Amino acid sequence: MTADETSESSTWSREQDKAFENALAIHPEGTENRWEKIAVEVTGKTLEDVKSHYDILVEDISGIEAGLVPVPCYVSSPEGSVEHVGEGGASRKDENSQGNSNHKGKASRLDQERRKGIAWTEEEHRLFLLGLEKYGKGDWRSISRNYVVTRTPTQVASHAQKYFIRLSNSMNKDRRRSSIHDITSVGDAENISTTSRGPITGQTNGHFTAGPRAVL
DNA sequence: GTAGCCTAGATATCTCCTAT
DNA sequence: ATAGGAGATATCTAGGCTAC
Numbered sequence: 001m002t003a004d005e006t007s008e009s010s011t012w013s014r015e016q017d018k019a020f021e022n023a024l025a026i027h028p029e030g031t032e033n034r035w036e037k038i039a040v041e042v043t044g045k046t047l048e049d050v051k052s053h054y055d056i057l058v059e060d061i062s063g064i065e066a067g068l069v070p071v072p073c074y075v076s077s078p079e080g081s082v083e084h085v086g087e088g089g090a091s092r093k094d095e096n097s098q099g100n101s102n103h104k105g106k107a108s109r110l111d112q113e114r115r116k117g118i119a120w121t122e123e124e125h126r127l128f129l130l131g132l133e134k135y136g137k138g139d140w141r142s143i144s145r146n147y148v149v150t151r152t153p154t155q156v157a158s159h160a161q162k163y164f165i166r167l168s169n170s171m172n173k174d175r176r177r178s179s180i181h182d183i184t185s186v187g188d189a190e191n192i193s194t195t196s197r198g199p200i201t202g203q204t205n206g207h208f209t210a211g212p213r214a215v216l
Numbered sequence: 217g218t219a220g221c222c223t224a225g226a227t228a229t230c231t232c233c234t235a236t
Numbered sequence: 237a238t239a240g241g242a243g244a245t246a247t248c249t250a251g252g253c254t255a256c
Contacts, residue, residue, distance in 0.1 A: 119224080138243065155225080157243065162224055 016042050020050060024133070120159060124148050128159060137164075 023041035031037065035054075039047040120128075128151075131143030140153040140160065148156055 140243070153242080154227085158225060158227085161245075 016045060020053060124150060128156060
């Protein structure tokens with residue numbers, strides 16, 4: 001994303017961005033007069049503005065999908081926690097749920113294996129939001145494969161879990177520490193500590209659910 | 217400086233869906 | 237009908253931040 005930051009006419013404030021994201025979710029593809037409705041929601045922006053903003057977003061996604069946009073690559077930390085890239089999700093799960101039901105144990109857990117983990121970067125989180133917007137809630141595999149390629153589906157799901165918890169909590173509590181989950185739209189990166197409401201909630205088609213059993 | 221609280225990532229387990 | 241795969245949810249643990 002660069003275009004909208006350079007040209008003044010297309011400068012988007014955080015609030016506008018959030019309103020835009022909100023509107024996108026509220027008026028999914030297929031909605032009649034979608035862009036007009038979205039433009040109404042985003043104060044200070046015209047129909048053309050929101051359209052071009054969306055185009056930029058789409059271009060961004062295309063670039064990411066085409067591998068043109070470099071993403072941080074944490075292939076294997078010292079402990080080898082993030083190797084992913086591929087069908088990650090199943091990997092560990094297979095080992096656990098498949099045969100080793102005997103050790104729910106931490107024994108094999110290499111005590112230290114659990115620790116830390118690599119913190120999500122804003123970039124990853126934004127990719128996550130993009131993927132969430134495109135594939136919707138539940139399709140962690142696709143999001144992992146096409147957007148947050150540095151994370152396994154399991155990691156994405158875990159991140160999503162916390163994200164949505166944070167989201168629902170933040171509705172009621174203003175008194176929260178800032179966190180990466182405060183970035184609720186792809187253009188919200190610099191606004192981490194502000195009270196952001198206008199989250200991408202995984203509504204791809206106007207419905208909240210994407211997975212077979214929508215909970216959360 | 218210390219204690220307590222909050223956040224976030226990882227992991228374990230359960231449930232449901234789909235393929236064979 | 238069964239097995240395997242995938243997502244959802246609960247819980248644990250570590251680190252960071254805030255208040256005292």
